[in-house]
Amino acid sequence: MDLQVENVAKSWGEIQVLYDLNFSLGENEILCILGPSGCGKTTILNLISGIIRPDAGSVRFSCEGKTGYVFQEPRLLPWKTVYDNIAFVLKHWMSQDELDKTVKGYIEMMELNQFKDAYPRQLSGGMKQRVSLARAFAYNPDLLLMDEPFKSLDLTLRFSLIKLLLKLWRSQPKSIVFVTHEVSEAILLGDRVCVLSSKPTYVKDCISIDIHQEEREISDPRLLMIEGKLYKLLAEE
Amino acid sequence: MSNFSIRNNFRWIISVICGLILWNVLSMIYLEYVIPSPEATIKALLSLIASGQLFYFARITIGRAMAGFSLSFFIGGSMGLIMGLNDKVHDFLRPWVTFLQVSPTISWLLIAMIWFGLGDGVAVFIIFIATFPVMIINTIEGVRQVDPNLVQMAQTFEVPRSCLIREIYIPSILPYIMAGASIIMGMTWKAVAMAEVLGATTGIGAGMSWGRVNLETPEVFAWTLLLVTLGFVSEWLLIRPLQAKFSWWK
Numbered sequence: 095m096d097l098q099v100e101n102v103a104k105s106w107g108e109i110q111v112l113y114d115l116n117f118s119l120g121e122n123e124i125l126c127i128l129g130p131s132g133c134g135k136t137t138i139l140n141l142i143s144g145i146i147r148p149d150a151g152s153v154r155f156s157c158e159g160k161t162g163y164v165f166q167e168p169r170l171l172p173w174k175t176v177y178d179n180i181a182f183v184l185k186h187w188m189s190q191d192e193l194d195k196t197v198k199g200y201i202e203m204m205e206l207n208q209f210k211d212a213y214p215r216q217l218s219g220g221m222k223q224r225v226s227l228a229r230a231f232a233y234n235p236d237l238l239l240m241d242e243p244f245k246s247l248d249l250t251l252r253f254s255l256i257k258l259l260l261k262l263w264r265s266q267p268k269s270i271v272f273v274t275h276e277v278s279e280a281i282l283l284g285d286r287v288c289v290l291s292s293k294p295t296y297v298k299d300c301i302s303i304d305i306h307q308e309e310r311e312i313s314d315p316r317l318l319m320i321e322g323k324l325y326k327l328l329a330e331e
Numbered sequence: 332m333s334n335f336s337i338r339n340n341f342r343w344i345i346s347v348i349c350g351l352i353l354w355n356v357l358s359m360i361y362l363e364y365v366i367p368s369p370e371a372t373i374k375a376l377l378s379l380i381a382s383g384q385l386f387y388f389a390r391i392t393i394g395r396a397m398a399g400f401s402l403s404f405f406i407g408g409s410m411g412l413i414m415g416l417n418d419k420v421h422d423f424l425r426p427w428v429t430f431l432q433v434s435p436t437i438s439w440l441l442i443a444m445i446w447f448g449l450g451d452g453v454a455v456f457i458i459f460i461a462t463f464p465v466m467i468i469n470t471i472e473g474v475r476q477v478d479p480n481l482v483q484m485a486q487t488f489e490v491p492r493s494c495l496i497r498e499i500y501i502p503s504i505l506p507y508i509m510a511g512a513s514i515i516m517g518m519t520w521k522a523v524a525m526a527e528v529l530g531a532t533t534g535i536g537a538g539m540s541w542g543r544v545n546l547e548t549p550e551v552f553a554w555t556l557l558l559v560t561l562g563f564v565s566e567w568l569l570i571r572p573l574q575a576k577f578s579w580w581k
């Protein structure tokens with residue numbers, strides 16, 4: 095589904111967080127939103143998902159649809175197994191057979207087979223985030239919001255999860271808004287990257303990356319050039 | 332771990348032995364009707380068992396305790412759930428919960444004796460009045476501790492409200508409910524004994540009262556010992572296993 099964010103403003107009390115925010119998202123596109131810490135990235139995703147309302151401006155969707163969310167923290171239910179955590183968001187609208195097939199499929203794809211019956215406290219941070227990713231994809235949303243999902247993970251794990259995410263996205267294309275403060279994540283994932291200012295926040299510029307995600311290598315000179323551009327955009331006042 | 336628990340048990344045993352020695356010493360200093368010796372207490376206990384009175388009264392008291400406890404657990408738990416989930420209901424009822432909490436149980440006992448006469452009614456009522464505000468407050472606390480991030484997650488994924496309550500609220504709150512149950516279990520035994528001292532002619536409290544009137548202090552001690560034992564047994568056989576069952580994931 096497409097998404098239009100137009101002239102959105104949002105304040106929390108005295109603090110103006112978002113100031114005239116504009117961007118759009120195309121069908122099955124990955125849009126990375128790159129911004130400094132505390133600039134209102136989570137606020138933007140909450141506005142899109144409808145958890146909060148804008149003070150001004152509008153968030154428009156091309157059609158009705160489901161929204162999935164991968165939160166900054168995994169947000170798994172500690173009293174449910176990996177399997178049941180994924181099933182939790184499906185079972186009220188899926189038949190039992192379909193549910194079992196779907197959950198097992200995503201557990202397989204996420205390489206979580208051995209941990210199907212494990213509880214969250216038995217999992218590492220990376221595994222928990224993989225479950226959270228599996229839950230969001232299994233829900234089969236039309237729009238997927240991702241809030242710095244790999245923030246607390248080390249570099250190797252981060253890159254392997256980015257690969258997994260791209261694998262899921264290829265097998266099940268959908269529109270994704272991926273929020274991050276890591277330039278390296280943005281250049282590996284984004285069809286476009288929008289750079290935010292610090293508070294009060296607006297979009298400084300959006301850059302398209304015309305290299306297919308599958309062909310992207312972090313050391314590719316073309317990507318390094320874009321990376322440089324993004325750093326410059328982030329830094330300038 | 333095993334080392335630690337052995338050391339713990341050891342301290343526990345030392346503590347009990349010290350208590351028994353102190354009791355014995357005090358009983359040698361004071362007359363038997365002031366502080367009876369452990370032997371006199373055991374003797375009184377044995378004669379109560381032999382006469383059949385101990386089991387007869389114990390059964391009555393346990394029945395009243397369980398009735399009062401269950402009422403308090405279910406009514407207090409449900410009210411706490413509703414008050415925790417709904418601020419309007421909470422603000423409306425909270426002053427009265429506090430009122431019940433601070434009002435003296437002895438006043439309720441006298442009033443209950445006027446309302447119900449002597450017997451089961453008084454005992455069950457007193458247990459209920461003394462314990463259900465505590466159950467309510469613990470449950471409300473449990474609802475407040477539910478992780479708003481998990482609730483938001485469920486709402487984002489459009490999980491129906493019934494499912495949200497069953498699978499997020501209830502499991503989060505259960506450990507608090509069980510903590511409440513543990514506290515009110517202890518209070519129940521004290522409340523039932525107190526109610527029976529004045530408000531009943533049968534039961535452990537009535538037995539104590541009878542012992543006092545006849546200056547049979549060993550009997551008062553024997554009944555007390557029985558109550559303490561019931562307290563321990565209910566905690567270890569009922570509450571602890573349930574607590575383990577409902578908060579394993581913590």
Ligand SMILES: Nc1ncnc2c1ncn2[C@@H]1O[C@H](COP(=O)(O)OP(=O)(O)OP(=O)(O)O)[C@@H](O)[C@H]1O
Binds near residue numbers: 109111132
């Ligand atoms: N519910 C709220 N009430 C009041 N202030 C809020 C609320 N949510 C966010 N804020 C404020 O809005 C600003 C932006 O918050 P937000 O969490 O959206 O930023 P962020 O870019 O996601 O930060 P981070 O990089 O730490 O994740 C912060 O200054 C924060 O204190």
Ligand SMILES: [Mg+2]
Binds near residue numbers: 135136137166241
């Ligand atoms: Mg954030």
